[in-house]
Amino acid sequence: MTEHKEKNILEIKNLCTYFFTDSGTIKSVDGVDITLKEGSTLGIVGESGSGKSVTALSIMGLLMGTTGKVVDGKIILDGDDISHITPEQQRKLRGNQIAMIFQEPMTSLNPVMKIGNQIMEVILLHQKVTKAQARQMTLEILKKTDIPRAERIMDEYPFQLSGGQRQRVMIAMGLVCNPKILIADEPTTALDVTIQAQILDLMNHLKKTIGTSTIFVTHNLGVVAEICDEVAVMYCGRVVEAGDVYRIFAEPKHPYTKGLLASIPKLGEHVERLDCIPGNVPNPKFMPEGCKFAPRCAEAMDICHEKEPEFYEFENGHKSKCWLYDKKEGGVGR
Amino acid sequence: MKKVLLHMDHLKLYYPVRKGVFGKIKYVKAVDDVSLDIYEGEVFGIVGESGCGKSTLGKVICKLIPPTAGELHYEDEDYTGYSQRQMIKIRKNMQMIFQDPYASLNPRMSIRDIIAEPLHIHSLASDPKEIDQRVVSLLQKVGLDTYHANRYPHEFSGGQRQRIGIARALAVEPKLIIADEPVSALDVSIQSQVLNLLNDLKKDLALTYLFISHDLSVVEHICDRVGVMYLGDFVEVGDKYSLYSEPKHPYTKALLSAVPVPDPTAKRERVILEGSIPSALNPPTGCKFHTRCPNCMERCKNETPKRTMLSDTHVVYCHLYD
Amino acid sequence: MTKKKQKDQNTDFSTPFSEFTRKFKKQKTAIVAGGFILLLCVIAIIAYQIVPYGINEYDYSSILKGPSAAHWFGTDEFGRDIFSRVLCGTRISLSVGLVSVTTAAVTGTLLGLIGGYYGGWIDSIIMRICDTLLAFPGLILAIGIVAILGPGLYNVVIAVAIFGIPNFARLVRSTTLQLKNSVYVMAARSLGATDSRILFRYILPGAVPNIIVQYTMSIGSSILTASSLSFLGMGASPPTPEWGLLLSNGRNYMLTAMHVTIFPGLAIFMTVLSFNLLGDGLRDALDPKLNE
Numbered sequence: 006m007t008e009h010k011e012k013n014i015l016e017i018k019n020l021c022t023y024f025f026t027d028s029g030t031i032k033s034v035d036g037v038d039i040t041l042k043e044g045s046t047l048g049i050v051g052e053s054g055s056g057k058s059v060t061a062l063s064i065m066g067l068l069m070g071t072t073g074k075v076v077d078g079k080i081i082l083d084g085d086d087i088s089h090i091t092p093e094q095q096r097k098l099r100g101n102q103i104a105m106i107f108q109e110p111m112t113s114l115n116p117v118m119k120i121g122n123q124i125m126e127v128i129l130l131h132q133k134v135t136k137a138q139a140r141q142m143t144l145e146i147l148k149k150t151d152i153p154r155a156e157r158i159m160d161e162y163p164f165q166l167s168g169g170q171r172q173r174v175m176i177a178m179g180l181v182c183n184p185k186i187l188i189a190d191e192p193t194t195a196l197d198v199t200i201q202a203q204i205l206d207l208m209n210h211l212k213k214t215i216g217t218s219t220i221f222v223t224h225n226l227g228v229v230a231e232i233c234d235e236v237a238v239m240y241c242g243r244v245v246e247a248g249d250v251y252r253i254f255a256e257p258k259h260p261y262t263k264g265l266l267a268s269i270p271k272l273g274e275h276v277e278r279l280d281c282i283p284g285n286v287p288n289p290k291f292m293p294e295g296c297k298f299a300p301r302c303a304e305a306m307d308i309c310h311e312k313e314p315e316f317y318e319f320e321n322g323h324k325s326k327c328w329l330y331d332k333k334e335g336g337v338g339r
Numbered sequence: 340m341k342k343v344l345l346h347m348d349h350l351k352l353y354y355p356v357r358k359g360v361f362g363k364i365k366y367v368k369a370v371d372d373v374s375l376d377i378y379e380g381e382v383f384g385i386v387g388e389s390g391c392g393k394s395t396l397g398k399v400i401c402k403l404i405p406p407t408a409g410e411l412h413y414e415d416e417d418y419t420g421y422s423q424r425q426m427i428k429i430r431k432n433m434q435m436i437f438q439d440p441y442a443s444l445n446p447r448m449s450i451r452d453i454i455a456e457p458l459h460i461h462s463l464a465s466d467p468k469e470i471d472q473r474v475v476s477l478l479q480k481v482g483l484d485t486y487h488a489n490r491y492p493h494e495f496s497g498g499q500r501q502r503i504g505i506a507r508a509l510a511v512e513p514k515l516i517i518a519d520e521p522v523s524a525l526d527v528s529i530q531s532q533v534l535n536l537l538n539d540l541k542k543d544l545a546l547t548y549l550f551i552s553h554d555l556s557v558v559e560h561i562c563d564r565v566g567v568m569y570l571g572d573f574v575e576v577g578d579k580y581s582l583y584s585e586p587k588h589p590y591t592k593a594l595l596s597a598v599p600v601p602d603p604t605a606k607r608e609r610v611i612l613e614g615s616i617p618s619a620l621n622p623p624t625g626c627k628f629h630t631r632c633p634n635c636m637e638r639c640k641n642e643t644p645k646r647t648m649l650s651d652t653h654v655v656y657c658h659l660y661d
Numbered sequence: 662m663t664k665k666k667q668k669d670q671n672t673d674f675s676t677p678f679s680e681f682t683r684k685f686k687k688q689k690t691a692i693v694a695g696g697f698i699l700l701l702c703v704i705a706i707i708a709y710q711i712v713p714y715g716i717n718e719y720d721y722s723s724i725l726k727g728p729s730a731a732h733w734f735g736t737d738e739f740g741r742d743i744f745s746r747v748l749c750g751t752r753i754s755l756s757v758g759l760v761s762v763t764t765a766a767v768t769g770t771l772l773g774l775i776g777g778y779y780g781g782w783i784d785s786i787i788m789r790i791c792d793t794l795l796a797f798p799g800l801i802l803a804i805g806i807v808a809i810l811g812p813g814l815y816n817v818v819i820a821v822a823i824f825g826i827p828n829f830a831r832l833v834r835s836t837t838l839q840l841k842n843s844v845y846v847m848a849a850r851s852l853g854a855t856d857s858r859i860l861f862r863y864i865l866p867g868a869v870p871n872i873i874v875q876y877t878m879s880i881g882s883s884i885l886t887a888s889s890l891s892f893l894g895m896g897a898s899p900p901t902p903e904w905g906l907l908l909s910n911g912r913n914y915m916l917t918a919m920h921v922t923i924f925p926g927l928a929i930f931m932t933v934l935s936f937n938l939l940g941d942g943l944r945d946a947l948d949p950k951l952n953e
Contacts, residue, residue, distance in 0.1 A: 437848055
């Protein structure tokens with residue numbers, strides 16, 4: 006593994022978040038390791054039930070009020086262990102050092118507050134500046150998001166804005182305090198294709214100018230290819246493959262990743278049938294033994310149904326959790 | 340394959356909206372003068388973004404919403420003015436699959452009842468044994484197991500519920516299926532399963548599909564002909580190969596270039612459109628796309644473009660070509 | 662490479678009814694309340710068989726005697742056993758409650774379904790009538806109706822029924838409005854279902870949980886209203902052992918012989934409370950938490 010000179014701005018080790026419901030315990034996230042390098046964009050890809058959104062919420066400490074709890078694991082932000090901080094300390098981090106943007110901008114913006122005031126509120130909560138200074142900072146960040154007529158927007162309400170504009174406001178709110186990391190949870194999923202293109206373009210541009218380290222949670226592999234530098238693929242609460250974006254797309258190692266890539270219809274490709282992954286995501290209350298993907302895997306071996314595999318490492322930090330790469334167990338090795 | 344199954348003539352759907360208690364009535368032109376023929380055996384895709392009217396068009400064709408103006412013909416029968424009772428006959432030939440698998444099944448009915456419902460409504464079977472047999476054979480056709488018939492919708496995943504919805508639609512042995520975003524709410528790995536299923540069913544049962552979606556890659560995969568809608572009418576209609584490889588309308592070009600491709604090495608020529616989709620209450624004059632069009636000319640602001648036939652199978656509505 | 666067949670993972674087979682039973686079992690107070698109501702029903706049926714004394718058995722030797730071994734609830738001003746009278750009154754109160762609420766429920770549900778589904782002028786008329794009825798303070802309305810129809814238990818039932826219709830109508834109407842645009846109703850229409858099929862097979866079942874809760878809660882209040890009317894002399898006439906009437910009898914002896922009022926009052930209180938608690942429990946158990 007080559008040495009990476011950049012530092013890790015966020016390290017998550019063995020994160021376990023469980024939901025304790027009347028009908029049983031749901032292990033949404035069960036042993037997730039994630040590393041985010043400073044200045045880079047990490048995509049967390051997965052389908053429903055993969056635990057990707059719950060991971061994002063766990064980092065932010067936003068599970069209060071739900072039946073979810075982080076039961077194990079370490080979260081290290083820029084060297085500081087934030088796994089066991091008090092809710093008050095968590096609150097201080099949010100918006101300030103860790104910012105989050107959500108999928109539905111209409112429901113995440115306060116409908117009865119003007120846009121300008123909402124952003125100013127974030128600034129005033131975390132920084133010692135005057136109201137006038139806050140207003141100036143708000144205007145500047147709005148202009149950076151290429152939102153047309155930024156001055157007027159400051160005095161408007163969310164319902165007066167379009168979906169794309171609201172998402173820009175959310176991005177502005179996220180970036181205004183210059184956070185160490187930005188977590189974007191499916192920010193373009195609810196947007197039309199042409200608006201999505203605008204937002205992705207904006208985020209790419211902001212990557213180059215401001216350079217915030219970002220975690221981008223999505224189920225859309227096309228978006229991942231556009232905007233992410235590194236990728237972590239999640240399935241059933243675990244990371245099954247991780248690496249830089251070029252390697253993951255060119256040489257996927259895990260059968261799930263391979264299956265996902267093969268099953269999406271691609272523009273310009275004309276096939277009769279799509280290669281699909283058979284079966285369904287397992288019911289979280291009845292998880293299979295061993296590797297969670299084994300029941301659907303075309304290349305499953307006996308060991309796969311008995312024990313969960315370890316991570317096997319390839320070049321440049323590319324790793325995959327699969328028995329196929331363990332020579333001892335009958336796999337092909339690296 | 341040239342028999343016309345469905346014919347739409349100058350179809351309009353305008354919703355009246357009153358602004359304020361004493362305001363004038365304005366109209367949301369959800370479907371604005373659509374004329375289209377669907378041929379037997381084809382898969383016709385309708386793509387567009389939100390507000391373009393594609394879902395509304397699907398509902399108008401089924402007469403779930405009665406059209407404001409225009410005509411609808413099935414084979415040669417004009418069913419535009421049919422009452423509910425008269426529509427039952429047409430409904431036997433035309434069925435719909437809905438987008439949200441979690442909302443399209445009655446949570447209080449068992450799967451057997453849900454699939455047997457059309458059989459009861461159209462009086463196609465009365466003997467319980469026969470009904471059972473048909474339910475079982477439909478379940479098998481969509482890839483589900485027999486014992487699933489006794490269960491209730493909440494026990495199934497999104498993909499499975501969508502299959503149940505398909506089985507329900509097939510119960511009356513329709514010729515035309517209108518699929519309103521059938522895979523948009525499903526996980527990626529399940530989408531491909533359902534798309535393959537739809538393909539197989541089309542071949543086995545000689546179906547015709549009207550496939551409504553916002554996902555251009557999915558539409559390219561499954562459709563033969565595609566129509567692109569913007570603010571209530573079509574801007575370009577053509578066979579899939581010419582439309583995708585040589586799109587003519589500026590909106591089609593922008594749409595195609597905006598689709599994110601799952602290949603980090605691909606360099607795309609992105610056409611980024613300015614602004615957002617205008618409100619359907621106040622659509623722009625002339626060509627509705629002119630406010631965002633990179634090729635906008637003076638004409639476009641005042642004159643609605645006419646239909647230009649680029650070839651037998653490719654038409655476009657744009658002043659650049661007429 | 663053997664591919665093990667995926668074991669059927671849906672081993673938590675449940676019907677909407679079994680889901681309801683599971684949730685209901687957790688409502689301890691409601692279960693106790695339900696048990697008490699069941700006891701009341703049994704008493705209502707067999708009361709006249711099991712009572713130790715006749716309801717009109719005068720005994721001038723023991724007038725206004727407090728609770729004793731012979732008379733568990735004491736005696737009233739004519740020496741009648743209050744325990745027997747209260748027990749026999751159960752039948753009256755329960756039947757008045759059930760009949761009036763059932764009438765209100767059936768009528769209100771039909772009005773709500775029709776108004777909500779068809780809208781337009783039908784809906785306006787139905788809603789205006791309901792609004793008018795609801796504008797009157799409950800008891801005054803009931804008194805007004807009885808004043809028009811004349812006193813007597815049958816008219817009390819009618820008054821209470823009329824008084825209860827708007828609640829059901831509004832409830833069912835709001836559920837109808839909500840459900841008539843749901844996707845599965847649209848799917849049913851696209852299949853060709855007629856309006857009546859949609860109303861009774863799709864929309865009504867969706868309203869049933871709310872109707873059940875409202876029904877249970879309404880029985881409590883209708884028993885209270887009926888008792889109040891009898892207390893005021895507009896309902897049952899003596900010597901019927903109706904609870905409200907028993908309360909009324911005891912008015913004059915409140916300070917000297919409290920037991921004459923306490924026990925019928927307690928009966929009313931316990932019955933209404935049980936129905937309310939049961940209703941609460943049912944509401945929690947029927948709450949459609951579809952996305953658990």
